[in-house]
Amino acid sequence: MLLPENWTLNDHNGETAVNQIAFKEETLKEVGRITSHYPEGMQKSALIRVLHLAQAEFGWLSVPAMDYVARLLHIQPVEVYEVATFYSMYDTQPVGKVKLEVCRTGPCMIEGAEGIVEYIEQQLGIKDGETTPDGLFTLKTVECLGACGYAPMLQAGEKFHEHLTKAKVDELIAHYKANPRANYMGME
Amino acid sequence: MSETTDNIQVTIDGKSISVAAGTTILNAARMIGGDVVPPAMCYYSSLKGSGGKCRTCLVEVSKGSEKDPRPMPKLVASCSTPVMDGMEVKNKSSQRVLDARQGVVEFLLINHPLDCPVCDQAGECHLQDLAFEHGLEKTRFEFKRRTFDKIDIGDYIKLHMTRCILCYRCVYTADQLTNEREHGVMKRGDASEISTYIKNSLDNDFIGNVIDVCPVGALTDKTFRFRSRVWYTKPMDAHRDCKKCSGKAVAWMIGDDIARVTARKDQFGEVKEFICNECRFEKKEKTDWVIEGPRHIDRRSVIGANKYEEPIPEHTPLLNKA
Amino acid sequence: MSRKLLLENDHIEGINTYDVYRKNGGYRSVEKALKSMSPDDIVEEVKKSGLRGRGGAGFPTGMKWSFIAKPDGVPRHLLCNADESEPGTFKDRYLMEKIPHLLIEGMILSSYALGANQSYIYIRGEYMYVLRILEKAIAEAYANGWLGKNILGSGFDLELSVSPGAGAYICGEETALIESLEGKRGNPRMKPPFPAVKGLWQRPTVVNNVETIAAVVPIVNDGGEEYAKIGIGRSTGTKLISASGNINKPGVYEIEMNISVEEFIYGDNYCGGIKNGKKLKACVPGGSSVPILPHYLVCKTASGQDRLMTYESLADGGFATGSMLGSGGFIVYDEDQCIVRNTWNFSRFYHHESCGQCSPCREGTGWMEKVLHRLEYGHGKMEDIDLLWDIQRKIEGNTICPLGDAAAWPVAAAIRHFREEFEWHVNEPKAALQVNYGLVAEKIFEPVTA
Numbered sequence: 001m002l003l004p005e006n007w008t009l010n011d012h013n014g015e016t017a018v019n020q021i022a023f024k025e026e027t028l029k030e031v032g033r034i035t036s037h038y039p040e041g042m043q044k045s046a047l048i049r050v051l052h053l054a055q056a057e058f059g060w061l062s063v064p065a066m067d068y069v070a071r072l073l074h075i076q077p078v079e080v081y082e083v084a085t086f087y088s089m090y091d092t093q094p095v096g097k098v099k100l101e102v103c104r105t106g107p108c109m110i111e112g113a114e115g116i117v118e119y120i121e122q123q124l125g126i127k128d129g130e131t132t133p134d135g136l137f138t139l140k141t142v143e144c145l146g147a148c149g150y151a152p153m154l155q156a157g158e159k160f161h162e163h164l165t166k167a168k169v170d171e172l173i174a175h176y177k178a179n180p181r182a183n184y185m186g187m188e
Numbered sequence: 189m190s191e192t193t194d195n196i197q198v199t200i201d202g203k204s205i206s207v208a209a210g211t212t213i214l215n216a217a218r219m220i221g222g223d224v225v226p227p228a229m230c231y232y233s234s235l236k237g238s239g240g241k242c243r244t245c246l247v248e249v250s251k252g253s254e255k256d257p258r259p260m261p262k263l264v265a266s267c268s269t270p271v272m273d274g275m276e277v278k279n280k281s282s283q284r285v286l287d288a289r290q291g292v293v294e295f296l297l298i299n300h301p302l303d304c305p306v307c308d309q310a311g312e313c314h315l316q317d318l319a320f321e322h323g324l325e326k327t328r329f330e331f332k333r334r335t336f337d338k339i340d341i342g343d344y345i346k347l348h349m350t351r352c353i354l355c356y357r358c359v360y361t362a363d364q365l366t367n368e369r370e371h372g373v374m375k376r377g378d379a380s381e382i383s384t385y386i387k388n389s390l391d392n393d394f395i396g397n398v399i400d401v402c403p404v405g406a407l408t409d410k411t412f413r414f415r416s417r418v419w420y421t422k423p424m425d426a427h428r429d430c431k432k433c434s435g436k437a438v439a440w441m442i443g444d445d446i447a448r449v450t451a452r453k454d455q456f457g458e459v460k461e462f463i464c465n466e467c468r469f470e471k472k473e474k475t476d477w478v479i480e481g482p483r484h485i486d487r488r489s490v491i492g493a494n495k496y497e498e499p500i501p502e503h504t505p506l507l508n509k510a
Numbered sequence: 511m512s513r514k515l516l517l518e519n520d521h522i523e524g525i526n527t528y529d530v531y532r533k534n535g536g537y538r539s540v541e542k543a544l545k546s547m548s549p550d551d552i553v554e555e556v557k558k559s560g561l562r563g564r565g566g567a568g569f570p571t572g573m574k575w576s577f578i579a580k581p582d583g584v585p586r587h588l589l590c591n592a593d594e595s596e597p598g599t600f601k602d603r604y605l606m607e608k609i610p611h612l613l614i615e616g617m618i619l620s621s622y623a624l625g626a627n628q629s630y631i632y633i634r635g636e637y638m639y640v641l642r643i644l645e646k647a648i649a650e651a652y653a654n655g656w657l658g659k660n661i662l663g664s665g666f667d668l669e670l671s672v673s674p675g676a677g678a679y680i681c682g683e684e685t686a687l688i689e690s691l692e693g694k695r696g697n698p699r700m701k702p703p704f705p706a707v708k709g710l711w712q713r714p715t716v717v718n719n720v721e722t723i724a725a726v727v728p729i730v731n732d733g734g735e736e737y738a739k740i741g742i743g744r745s746t747g748t749k750l751i752s753a754s755g756n757i758n759k760p761g762v763y764e765i766e767m768n769i770s771v772e773e774f775i776y777g778d779n780y781c782g783g784i785k786n787g788k789k790l791k792a793c794v795p796g797g798s799s800v801p802i803l804p805h806y807l808v809c810k811t812a813s814g815q816d817r818l819m820t821y822e823s824l825a826d827g828g829f830a831t832g833s834m835l836g837s838g839g840f841i842v843y844d845e846d847q848c849i850v851r852n853t854w855n856f857s858r859f860y861h862h863e864s865c866g867q868c869s870p871c872r873e874g875t876g877w878m879e880k881v882l883h884r885l886e887y888g889h890g891k892m893e894d895i896d897l898l899w900d901i902q903r904k905i906e907g908n909t910i911c912p913l914g915d916a917a918a919w920p921v922a923a924a925i926r927h928f929r930e931e932f933e934w935h936v937n938e939p940k941a942a943l944q945v946n947y948g949l950v951a952e953k954i955f956e957p958v959t960a
Contacts, residue, residue, distance in 0.1 A: 037671035039585075039628070042711055047693035048676050052635065063386055073693075078372045081385035085374040086695040086865075088677030089635045105597045105859050106798055106852060107754040107841050143679065143859050144597040144798075145636050148839070149752060149760035158638040240700035241868045243908055262907045268700045291904030295873035328897060331880045354866065373695070373866075376678070378876045380866035 021068045027053055031072060043073050047083055051090060056184065060091040088142065096131040096138035097180040100172075101155045104141040107148035116152045116164050117141055123173060136180060137173075157183025198271040200224040200247075201281045213266035213277055214245055218456060225456075226279050227289075227318050229296070229403050230355035231267035233458055238360050239267035242353065243292045244318060248285050251276035263288055286322070293322045298329040299378070300404075301350050309405030311418040314457060315353060336381060341371065342389035344396060344410050344469045349381050352406035358382060358398035365462060366392035382406070393432055396468040400451050400459050411469050412440075412448035421447050425480040428471065432464035438483050439474075446472045455486040512766040512779075513740065515728040515748050516721070520608045526643065528650035531611040537656055539730040540618050544664040547730070552623035556726060558734030560746035565591055565682070565719030566797060566837040567912075568821050571726075577706040578624055579714040586714045588626040589691065590617060590723050592633040592640075593675055593682040596797035597859060598839025601750035602720035604762040606633075606640050610647035614670065616723035618656060619730050621668050624716055628669045631720075632687050635676040644672050679863035683911045684717035685709075686865065697867045698911035719837075721750050741767035745820035749835070755842035758782035771795070771817045771824075772809040775842060788844035791949055792928075795824050796836020798856050799916030801923030802849070803833050806952045829923065848946050849931050853924040854882035860917035871914040874905040878921055885932060888939030895932050899925055927953075 023031065031050055038045040050069050051061060058065045066080040084090045091099075102108075102117050117128060120139055124132050131138040147153040150162035154172075159182075161172055176182060194206040198216050201224045207216045215233070217225045226247055231239035239245075245267045249260040254274025263285060266277070279285060297319060304310040336349035354373065359382070362369040370392075371384045384390070390398075399407045421440040426449075428435045438453075439446045449468050451459040471477065524530035531537075543552060557572030578586060590613065594602040606613055613631070621629045633641050648670055651657045659667045673691050675681045681690045685699035688710050709715020725747060729737045738746045745767040754760045757775065759782040765774065774780045775790065784790055793808045794800060809817055812831035817823050824835045843852070861875040878901050884890050902918035909915070925932060928950050935942040 037630075037669075037673070039711070042692070044693035045673065045691060048635070048690065049674055052638070052674065052676065075693075076369055078370055078385065079694075081374060082372040082695055083676075083693065085385070086376045086678065087635070087675065088862075090676055104855075106794075106855055107598055109855050110755060110843065110847055110852070142677075143862050144595060146594050146600040146603050146634070148598050148600050148754035148841070149762065150600075151754065151760075155636060160639070240910055243869050243910075246908060265700065265910075270702070288904065288908050291908065292869055295869045295877075295904070298873055298877060329877065331877075353869065354872065356867075375866075376695070377861065377864040377866040378872050380872070 021058065021062075021064045023053070023057060023068075023072075027057055035073070044075050044079070047073055047075070047080065048087070051080070051084060055090060059097070060094050062092075094131075096136050098136060098156055098176045098183050099138045099140060101140045101142040101145070103143070103145045103147065103151070103153050103155075105144035108144075108151040108153060111151035113141075113152040116154070116166075116169060119166050119169055120173075123169065136177065159183055196271050196273045198273075198275045198277065200277040201279050207271060209270075211271055213247060213249075213264070213269050213271055213275075216271050217266065217277075217279065224279050226266045227314070227321070228267055228456070229314055229318065229353060230357060232357050232360070232401055234460065235357060235360040235364060235401070238355075238357055240265045242296070242355055244289060244296075244322075246285060246288050246292070248278040248282040249275060250278050250282075289322045290324065293318055294324060294328070296353050297323065298327065299334040299350075300353070301333065301335070303351070307351065307405040308408045308413055308418070309351075309402075312457075313405060314403040334378060340389075340410070341384060342391050342395070344465065345390060345399060346408045346410050346413060347382065348406050348408065349383070350406075351404050352382055353404055354380055354382070355403055357401040357403070358407055361398050361401050362390070362392070362395060365394040365397060368392070391465075393464050393466070394462060396465045397451065397459065397462045399468075400453065400462075403457070409448055409450075409469070411472070415447050416442055423483040423485060425452070425483045426477040427480065428467065428477050430464060430467055433467060434461045434463070435467060436461055437463050437467055437477075439477055439479065444474060446474060446477070452483070512748065512764065512769065514764045515737075515740075516605065516612065516724050516750065517609070517762070517764045520604075525609055526607070526611075526647070528611060528647065528654060531609070532654075536611050537615055539727045540615060540656060541662065543619050543622060543730050544662045544666060549623045549625055552619060552726070552730060555729055555734035556623070559725075559729045559737035560734075560741075560744060561722065561725055561729060561737065562744070562746075562821065563719055564721035564725070564749065564838070566596065566799075568835065571718065571722055574706070574718075575620075575624060575716060577704070578716055579707045580625065581714070584713055585628060586624055586626045587710045587716075588617065588621045588624050588629040589684075589687065589710065589715060589717045590629070590631040590720055591682060591684065591687055591717050592631050592637070592720045593679075593687060594637075594720070594837075595634055595679040595682050595863075596799065596837045596839050597856065598754055598794060598797045598841040599752050599837045600754075601752045601762045601838060603637055603640055604752075605720060605724060605750065606637075607643055610644050611651065612724050612727060613644070613720055614647055614651050614656070616726045617670055618661070618668060619726045620716075620718065620723050621670075622666055623726075626716075627667050630691060630710075631670070631672045632681070632691050633672055633674055634681070635674045638674060641672050641674055648672070678865075679859075680865045680911070680913055683913065686911065687717060688715060695865070697865050698913075700910060742818065742820050743822055745822060745835075749819070749838055751819070751838045751840050753781050753840045753842070755840075756785045756788065756844035756847070757842045758785050765819055767818075767820045769819050770809070771819055774819055774840070775809070781840075781842065784842065784844050786844075788846065789949065790842065791845045791847055792843040792849065794833070794839070794841040794843075794920075796834045797839030798841070798859065799919055800834040800836040801829055801832070801919055802852075802927065803923075804927040804950050804952075807831055807927075829919070830926070833923070845948050846946050848886075848942075849924055849928040850882065850886050850935050850942070853921055854879065854886045856920045857882050857917065860913065864913060864917070868910045868914075870905045871909045871917065874901050874914070875917045877901055878905075878917070882921070885935050886942075888935070888943055890932075890936045890939070892933065892936050894936070895925060895929065 035043045035046045070077040070080045152164045153162040226245040228245045229242035246263040247266045251257045253272030374383045426439040440448045451463045561571045562568045678696045680686045681696040686696040690696045705715040751763045776783045790805045794802045811826040821835045826832045857879040861879040864871045864875045866872040902921045905914045906918040931947040
C-alpha cells in the first residue's frame with residue numbers, strides 16, 4: 001500500500017503538518033511512563049499503546065507517523081506496519097474526527113443493530129466504512145464490544161453508548177457535532 | 189556440552205528409529221525416510237521459529253510414550269512436536285491423517301489461482317506435489333478467489349501474493365539472514381499478505397534466498413521469469429570463489445547457457461547453505477562458474493521425473509571442462 | 511437469592527475508589543496473606559477451593575499455578591487476561607469498571623502465590639475507558655502501599671501495570687495475548703513450550719482471567735474449603751454470568767453454581783423470563799463459541815434431568831445434546847430469531863477474527879461465512895448444509911489454537927439441532943427472508959452411555 005500522493009495529517013486542531021510528525025511534550029512524557037512498565041530492552045511491548053497515542057494525536061496512522069513510532073521505540077518500521085495492520089482499532093487511512101463504531105455481532109444483531117446502522121447511514125448520508133464530506137464522522141460496523149446486555153450499542157472514540165434508539169442516535173450526532181473531541185475521556 | 193545420545197525410540201507407521209531427545213516427529217521421520225515422511229509446507233529446519241502453520245504435517249500420535257501410553261486426542265503438527273520415548277506415530281497409515289491432510293490441501297487451494305501453466309514454480313512446486321498426492325479432483329469452492337496485484341520487490345524478485353500460502357518462511361529468512369527486515373505479514377486472517385507495506389525494494393545481499401525457501405510460486409527470480417519450464421533445464425552443481433557466501437550453487441542450464449542459479453536443496457527441498465545475490469542474479473556466464481557435474485534431484489516431482497535414470501554420457505563436455 | 515462473593519458490594523456508592531473499597535473490607539486478604547501465609551499456602555487454598563478458570567476453558571486454577579517453572583534467577587510473570595471479547599460476554603468489564611480494586615487485590619495475592627514481581631493486566635483496546643479506571647485505582651494502591659517495594663514490610667515487591675490490545679479477539683488466547691503484550695501481532699504460539707515454561711519474554715508465565723483472579727480474594731479471606739462448599743461437584747463457588755438476548759432483564763449476575771437453568775432464565779432474581787411473552791427458541795449458554803441448544807434441551811438434559819448452571823450439567827450429553835458453561839456468556843433467543851442468520855453472524859465474527867496464521871482457520875472460516883451467507887440470503891443449495899458440516903469438521907482440532915474449534919462448534923451445533931430450519935431456507939428462500947421458522951420439532955435422543 002502506498003502513501004496517498006498528497007497526504008495530510010488529520011490534525012485535531014485543523015492544522016496540517018507535513019513531515020513534521022512529533023508528539024507533543026506531554027505525550028512524549030506519557031510514552032516514557034508507558035515504556036517504563038517493561039524491562040530494559042523490552043520497549044517494543046509499548047508499541048500497541050504508543051500507536052493508540054499516535055492515532056489520538058495525529059488522527060490516523062500514516063507511514064510517517066508509524067516510522068516516527070518505530071524510531072521512538074528503536075524497532076524496524078516493518079514491525080510497526082505489521083502490528084498496525086493486524087489490529088482492527090488502528091486506522092491506516094484517514095478517518096473522521098469521530099468514529100461511530102456500531103457493534104453488529106450476535107446479541108446486538110438480535111436487538112436491532114442493523115436498524116441502528118441503517119438509521120445512522122440515513123442521518124449522515126454515508127455508508128458503512130465511509131466518512132462524511134466535512135470529515136467529522138466515520139461510520140464503521142465492528143465485532144462484539146462486550147456490551148451484549150445493553151444492546152444495541154456503539155462506541156465513539158473511547159466512549160460506550162448503549163441501549164440505542166433512533167432518538168438517542170440523534171442526540172449523539174448533535175452532541176459530537178458540537179464537540180468532536182468529546183469522544184476521548186476527559187475531553188468533554 | 190554433553191554428548192547427545194540417540195536414545196529416544198519412536199515408531200512411525202511401524203518403522204522404528206532411535207533419535208536424540210528434543211527431535212521432532214518430522215525430523216525423526218526424515219531420518220527414517222520414504223513414505224513415513226509427512227509433507228511440510230512451512231517448516232524449514234534452518235529457520236528458527238518456522239513450522240506449525242500450514243498443518244500439512246499433521247500426524248496421529250497413537251501412543252504418547254512408554255511412560256504415558258495414552259494417545260494424543262488431537263492430530264499434532266509433526267514439525268513442532270518433540271518425540272517421547274516409546275511414542276508411536278501414524279502418518280499415512282492413519283485415515284484421520286489422510287482425511288485432515290486432504291482438508292488442509294483443499295483449504296490451501298480454495299484461494300490459489302491454479303495458474304501452474306504460467307507459473308515458474310511449476311515442476312518444483314511443493315503445493316503441486318501435495319495436491320497431486322492428497323488433493324481432491326475438483327474444487328467445491330464456488331466463490332471469487334482472492335487476488336492481489338503482482339509487485340516487484342527490488343530489481344530481482346517478483347512477489348505474486350495471489351499464489352502465497354503464508355508459510356512465513358520468507359519473513360524468517362529476512363529476519364535471520366539479513367540485519368534489517370523490510371518485509372513482513374500485513375493485515376490478518378484471509379486478508380493477510382506478504383508485503384513491504386510502503387514501496388520498498390529488498391536489496392540486502394542475501395535476500396534472494398527468499399525465492400529458494402518459497403514453497404510455491406509467490407516469490408520468483410525475475411532474471412529467470414518465463415525463460416523456460418524448469419524441467420527443460422539441466423541442473424548442474426557449480427561453484428565459484430565468492431567473498432560473501434560459500435559460492436556453492438546449482439546452475440540450471442539450457443544448452444551452454446545458465447538460465448538461473450539457485451542454492452543447493454536437499455531431498456526435502458531445503459537449502460543448507462544460502463547463497464548471495466551476486467552469485468544468484470549476476471553470475472550467469474558459464475565462465476563465472478566451475479561446473480562440477482549433474483545434480484541429482486531426489487524428489488518425487490515433475491522435475492525429478494525421467495531425468496537421470498540413464499547414465500550421463502562420459503563425453504558430456506561440461507563435465508570435463510571443469 | 512444467591513450468595514455473592516465478588517459483586518457483594520457493587521451497589522455501594524464510590525466502591526470504585528480506594529477509600530470506600532478499603533472501608534468495606536478491601537485489601538484485608540492481602541494483609542492476611544502477606545502476614546500469615548506463604549506463597550504455597552495460597553496455592554494450596556486455591557487448590558482446595560476447586561476454582562476453575564473463568565475465561566472459558568475451566569481448567570483448575572491451582573493446578574495451572576503449580577505447573578509454573580521456577581528456574582533460578584529467571585523472573586516470572588502473572589498476566590491477567592482482560593481481553594474479554596467472546597460474543598455474549600461482558601462480565602469482566604462490569605467487574606473492572608465497578609470494583610477495580612478487587613482485581614488489583616486479586617493480582618497481589620496471585621502474584622505473591624506465583625512469585626511474580628512484575629504483573630500485567632492485558633485489557634482489550636476497546637475498553638480504554640476501563641483501562642483509565644484501572645490505572646487510577648492502581649495509582650491509589652501504590653499510594654497506599656499495596657503495590658511497589660516491600661509491601662506491608664513483607665519483603666514482597668510487586669509492580670503492576672495495564673497493557674492494552676487494539677482490536678483482536680484472538681488475543682484472548684493466552685499465547686496470542688503474550689505475543690500482543692510483547693508488541694507483536696496476535697499470532698498464537700505453537701505449544702510446547704507452554705507459557706508456564708516459556709511465556710512472556712520467554713519467561714515462566716501464568717495467564718488468568720479477570721474473574722478467576724478476583725475469586726482468589728474470597729478464597730484467601732474465607733479459606734478454600736468455605737469456597738468449595740458453594741456449588742455442586744466440581745463446579746465450586748460463584749460464577750459471573752453475562753445474560754443477553756431476548757430476556758426481560760439482561761445484565762451481569764453472580765450466581766452460585768447450583769441453580770437451575772430454568773430458574774436463571776425465568777426467575778425474577780435473574781433474567782426474568784423471555785421478553786414480550788414470547789417462547790424460548792434456543793440458548794447459547796457460554797459465549798458464541800459453545801454449541802447452541804434448542805429450546806427442549808435448555809432447561810432439561812436429554813435424559814430428562816433438570817439442567818443446572820454448572821460446568822458438568824451444561825455439558826451433559828456431550829456435544830450431541832449438551833453445550834458448555836464456557837465464559838458464562840448466556841445468550842437467549844426467542845421464537846422470532848433465525849438460527850441460520852445467527853450462525854452466519856457468528857461465522858462472520860470468526861472469519862473477521864482469524865489471525866490467518868494457520869491454513870484451516872484462515873481459509874475455512876471465510877468459506878463457511880460465504881456458504882452461510884448464501885443460505886441466509888436465499889441462494890443456498892441442499893448440498894451446502896453437508897458442505898458446511900464437512901468444512902467445520904476439517905477445521906476442528908486441526909488448528910494451532912482453539913479459535914478453529916470456536917468457529918467450527920457453532921456451525922456444527924446449528925446444523926445438528928436446526929437442520930430442518932436450514933433445509934427450509936433452501937426450499938423456501940423467499941419465505942425465509944420474510945418470516946422466521948419458529949421452533950424446531952423436538953427430537954428423541956438415545957440415552958448416551960459413557
